[in-house]
Amino acid sequence: MTSPDDDPDDKPSVTIHCQNNVSVSVTFCDRFSFAADSVHHAVELRAPGLTARVDEVVAWIWDSDLTAFLEELATDYEGWDGERSWHTNDRDLTVSAAFRSGGYVGLTWALRPWKQAAGGWGASVTTWLEAGEQTTSLASDVRAFLAEENQ
Template sequence: MTSPDHDTVDKPGVAIRCQDNPSVGVTFCDRFSFDADSVHYAVELRAPGLTARADEVVAWLWDSDLRVFLEELAADYQGWDGERNWQTNDRDLAVSAVFRSGGYVGLTWALRPWPQAAGGWGASVTTWLEAGEQMASLSADIREFLTTDQP
């Protein structure tokens, strides 16, 4: 399940909750831009016993970004074989997707900020969403989050 994060009107965000376990989720928030070519944002992962945050994930608007990956998954609501993968250019956010019988998509969200740094860290959670309407909603919410002009 996805929902716009309405903690404050001035700070748009997207919250994704796992259908199987609502205490597992991902939040996209704190978006900002330096120029017309990129959007910077934070990603937070949460699960019982886990909270992780990467503060400056970058989406390059000229590249195949997360919104395109999610739109393709939503379009394939009848399923696919194997695993599909996407990652940022900096490799600090990666998403893998699998389709399971019954019409559900498992999205594993992995954070690994500063992947080249010694002593870096990584964390991941998996959210399960309905392949049809929930994936379409997530795709639309992420598109709006990444492309809407800031107030």
Template sequence: MTSPDGDLEDQPAVTIRCQDDPAVAVTFRDRFSFDRDSVHYAVEARAPGLSARVDEVVAWIWDSDLAGFLEELAADNRGWDGERTWHTADRDLAVCAVFRSGGHIGLTWTLRPWQGTAGDWSASVTTWLEAGEQMASLASGIRQFLA
């Protein structure tokens, strides 16, 4: 399930909770922009025993769009074979989508900052959502967040 959130300062945020285990979640927050060409934001992943955050993920206007990727998944709610993937230009955020019977989509969110540097790390969580309305709601929420 997805929900628009607001923190104490009423900043925009979107949280994706796994319908199978609500303790597993991904939150987009702390959006800001230096110019008209990009939007910067933080992504947090949580699961039992895991809490990870990547600051300054960048969405460039000329890159493939996360909201567009999610909208395509929502539109293809009858399913597909294999995996569909998306990632930022810097590859610090990646999403892998799979379809399972019963009309559910698994989104594996991978956070991987500082690639190629000493001390780099990665963390992944998987959220399961209904293929129709929940995916459409997520796509809409992300589009509004990144606007």
């Protein structure tokens, strides 16, 4: 389940809640951009006992983007074998998708910033969505969040 958070006083954001446990979520927020070819934003993961955030995830407009990955998952709502994955160029955000019986998609969202730095860290959560409508809605919400006209 996704929810675009469009409070007029706040910056745009999108929150993905796990339908099995609503306390597990992923939020795309605090969007900003330095160049015409990229959008910078934060990603937050939340679960009982876990809060993790990366402040500067970069979405490049010329690269295979997260929206296209999510749209492909939504198109394949009848399922697939194995696991599919996507990551940012810096690999600070990775998303893995697995299809389960009953028409559900498990999306594992992993944050691993500063991979080369000493003391680096990683965190992940898994959100479960219906393969069709909820995954389509997620793709649409992420596309709107990353769109230039919303800046």
